[in-house]
């Protein structure tokens with residue numbers, strides 16, 4: 328049987344794509360292997376969102392070129408593959424094939440041609456074996472935020488038919504998945520023949536075996552009250568909203584083409600906090616956007632103080648060739664970008680720690696994810712919001728939901744003890 332080694336960079340959508348690709352390969356007789364040097368096929372699923380992500384992938388791909396055994400193939404797939412196409416094969420000799428994010432539907436046909444005569448003994452097909460899994464509900468993006476490469480590499484927005492999604496969720500539930508995370512660049516604009524995103528959540532919640540539902544990402548411009556009310560009414564929905572704000576300055580938000588103001592964003596936060604007072608709200612920040620002044624950055628810091636996010640992903644702006652912002656000339660110096668990013672990270676990290684510390688003594692509902700490999704009896708879990716947890720207990724398995732109390736925190740993890748249900 329041929330072996331495949333797959334490495335994934337980028338967002339959860341790429342993780343979902345990699346899982347789909349792996350599943351397709353299993354039907355062609357492949358098994359996964361942990362050692363790339365022994366694989367017949369090495370696949371690197373790439374991200375283009377920042378230059379750094381591309382650089383890391385290139386380093387890894389070059390390593391794999393040196394490592395791969397004679398006769399093995401190296402395929403580069405995903406967003407950077409879409410952006411650069413066959414140019415990558417010239418840049419990095421040893422890459423055998425480039426399959427862009429928008430062509431992954433052809434993976435079956437490509438595999439059948441590259442590895443003819445392979446087919447699975449269906450009794451041996453692997454599953455990821457995880458209790459929590461991702462499901463893409465949409466492809467692409469139409470928002471064209473001026474800094475972002477995603478619409479170019481992922482193409483226009485389209486919603487996957489609800490029936491297809493529900494079938495996929497049922498199948499996963501049958502394989503032991505208990506929590507699904509619904510993925511799209513802007514899940515709020517999901518629409519399939521009159522079924523909107525809140526309707527889809529209700530359909531997913533009705534699938535037997537599914538105990539928890541998460542989703543990402545909500546664009547603030549489309550995050551509506553119907554969605555928040557649906558979450559509040561549906562106990563399977565986790566209490567976590569990821570609502571990327573990017574900046575606290577109206578001038579910068581407008582240049583970014585985000586189509587909301589800082590005041591609109593604050594209104595959304597107020598609406599969420601009034602309907603879901605205990606929800607974790609997390610965000611993304613992008614600092615050092617062209618022309619960002621100290622005053623703009625101060626506005627971002629003011630928003631951080633005011634909203635007190637549970638957590639945030641924070642990035643320095645990276646020019647992406649072909650985007651509108653790539654033509655903006657008044658760029659911010661690297662040293663200033665780095666300084667602002669550090670200030671922001673320091674401030675937000677302190678708030679995150681305060682939020683976690685405030686959890687000590689509280690009751691939480693955990694779902695077990697899997698074993699913490701380093702220590703016996705210790706399990707990794709996730710609370711009803713976005714927090715990672717560790718808990719020592721027996722007689723549980725991935726997917727078990729249990730009641731616990733937070734006894735202390737360690738970095739960005741809550742350490743819990745089991746309590747009576």
Ligand code: SAH
Pocket residue numbers: 376377474475476477511512513544545546571573611612613642643644645646647
């Ligand atoms: N669809 C999601 C974001 C997907 S990209 C949304 O609209 O919120 C994830 C994050 O990467 C973005 O929120 C942004 O903060 C960051 N990002 C995107 N393009 C970037 C760039 N050119 N430089 C730095 N960070 C970027």
Ligand code: SF4
Pocket residue numbers: 468469470471472475476477478512513546
């Ligand atoms: Fe990029 Fe904006 Fe689309 Fe998000 S909504 S993927 S930031 S263009």
Ligand code: F3S
Pocket residue numbers: 336337338339340341373374375376406476477480481
């Ligand atoms: Fe995701 Fe990176 Fe592509 S963030 S959509 S893998 S460019």
